[in-house]
Amino acid sequence: MAQVEATTERIIAADAETVFDALADYSGTRAKLLPEHFSEYEVREGGDGEGTLVHWKLQATSKRVRDCLLEVTEPTDGQLVEKDRNSSMVTTWIVTPAGEGKSRAVVTTVWDGAGGVGGFFERTFAPKGLGRIYDAVLAKLADEVEK
Numbered sequence: 001m002a003q004v005e006a007t008t009e010r011i012i013a014a015d016a017e018t019v020f021d022a023l024a025d026y027s028g029t030r031a032k033l034l035p036e037h038f039s040e041y042e043v044r045e046g047g048d049g050e051g052t053l054v055h056w057k058l059q060a061t062s063k064r065v066r067d068c069l070l071e072v073t074e075p076t077d078g079q080l081v082e083k084d085r086n087s088s089m090v091t092t093w094i095v096t097p098a099g100e101g102k103s104r105a106v107v108t109t110v111w112d113g114a115g116g117v118g119g120f121f122e123r124t125f126a127p128k129g130l131g132r133i134y135d136a137v138l139a140k141l142a143d144e145v146e147k
Contacts, residue, residue, distance in 0.1 A: 008106070009105060011098050012142045014142075015101055016078060019141065023105070024048055032144060034056070037060065037133050055069050060130060089111040105141065
C-alpha cells in the first residue's frame, strides 16, 4: 500500500487568525463551509479546535463514501490536524500570514491507499477529486471571512 496525498491551497483576503478561528470553529462556522460531498455532520465533543471530536460522511465519488470520526489537535500555531478514527486518513490545515491582511490556507490529506490496479487508480484520480472538494471548502471559507 502506497500513501496517497492531496493538497490544495488558497490565498484569502483576511488575516491568519481570523481564517484559523473560522476553520477551528467546528460548532459554528465549519458546517457552513462544507459542500454537498459532506453529510451527517455532528460535533460529538468540544467544538473549538483542540479536543474536538467531529463526525461526517464524505462522498468523494458516487460509489465511495467514507464514514469519518475525526479527532482534532493543534500541534503548532496555525495548524489543525484531523485524524480519522475509522481509517488511516489524516487532514492537516495550515494557515499562515501572506502579506498585509491576507493569509495562505493549505489543506493536505494523506491516507494509506489500496494495492494493485485499484491502488493505481486511487493514487491517480483520488487526489484530484479530493482537491476539488477542498477547493470548494476553501472558496466557502474565503466567502465567510472576507465579508
